[in-house]
Amino acid sequence: MTATAPRTARGEKTRRKLLEAAEHVFAELGYTEASVSRITERAGVGQGTFYLYFDTKLRIFEELVEDLNHRVRQAMSEGAASATTRLEAERAGFAAFFRFTAEHPALYRVIREAEFVSPESLRLHYTRIVEGYIDGLRLAQLDGEIGDIDPTVAAWALMGIGEMIGMRWVLWGSGEGGAGDDADPTASGTTAVPEHVLDEMMRFIGGALGRGAGRSDEEDS
Template sequence: MGKAAGSGASEARGAGACRRLSRDELAPEAREALFRAAMKVVGKYGYAGCSVARVTKAAGIAQGTFYLYFKSRQALLDELLPHVGQQMIEFIRNRVAGAADVFDKEERGFRAFFEYMKINPGFFRVSTEANGAAPIAHAKHLELVTWPYVETLRRGLIDSGIDRFDSSELEAVAYMLMAAREYLYIRYIKSGASDKAALEQVVRTYMKFVRGGLGEI
C-alpha cells in the first residue's frame, strides 16, 4: 500500500513536471531577452533570417528554453513589434512629460523618436518589414501608436485654442507626422551622414512645418 502511494506521488510529480509553465511562472527576464535579441537579429538579417537558433544565441538562452515562452518562431514575431513598440512609446512619453504645449510636446517627441532609434537601430527593420512578415503584429502596433497620438493632438490643440482640424481629421494628421519622422530618420540618422548642427536644422524645419500646418502661424 505504501508503495502504491509512493508510486502515485511519483506519477503526480511527473505530471506536474510535464505541465507547461504559465507566463507568470516563467522568468520575465528571459522573455525580455528573447524580444531584445529578436529585434537585433531582425535588424541585421530581416524577418526571413530571424531563426530560433540566431535569436537564442543572441539572447544567451538554450533553444529548448525558447519553446517555454513561445510556441513557434512566428509566435515570437507576432508579438515582437507591439512589445518593442510599446517600449518606444514609453520612452517618448517619458521625454515629453511636462511639455508646455502641443508644439513643445511635438518637438520633444520628435527628438525622442530620433534618440530611441539611435539607441535601438534594429527597431526600424522590425517596423518596416512587419507588414509582410508579421501582419498581426503590424496591425496591433499601428493601433498602439496611432490612437494615443491622435488623442494627444486633440487635447493639445484644444488646450492651445486651435480649432483648425476636426477630430475626424486628426488620424490623417497623425499618420502624416509619423511618416515624416520615419523618412527624416532614414535620411538623417540611419545613413549616419549628418552632424549635430544638421540635425538641429532638421528639428527646426520640422517644427516650422508643424507649427504652420497645425495652425499656430
C-alpha cells in the same frame, strides 16, 4: 499574440534576453533567414528554453513588434511629459523617438517586415501610436492651440514625418562622417537629429497645425 508570461523574476530576465537577441537577429538577417537556433545562440540559452516562452519564430517576432511599440511609445510619452504646449510636446516627443531609433535601429526593419510576416502586428503598431496622437491633437484644439484640422489625418501625417526624418538623419547619419551608411537603412547613425533639422521640421509642423492659409482675418472677426 501574447507569449507565455514568466512566473519568476529569473524567467522574466530570460524572456527579455530572448527578445533582445531576436531584435538583433531579425535586424541582421531578416525574418526568413533568422531561426530559433540563432536567437537562442545569441541569447545564450538552449532551444528547449525558447519554447517555454514562445511557441514559434512567428510568435517571438510578433511579441518583439509589440515590445518595441510599447517601449517607443513610453519613450515618447516620457519625453513629452514636461511640455506645456502642443508644439513643445511634439518637439520633445519627436526627439525622444529619434533617440530611441538611434539605440534600436532594428525598429525600422522589424516593422517593415511585419507588413509581410504579420500584417496584424503592423497595423497594431501604427494604430497604437496614432491613437495617442489623435487624443493629444483633439485636446490642443479644445485649448485653441491648433487650427481647425482633422486630428486623424494630422496624426498619420505627423507619424510619417517623424519616420522619414528619423530614417534620413538617425539611421543614415549626417552624410558628413556620421556612423550611418546610406546603403543600409538598418545602420545606427547619429544619436540625434541635428538641431537645424529639428527646427525646420517643427517650423513646418507648426505651420501645418496652425490656422492655415485657407482662413482669413475676416473669418476670425
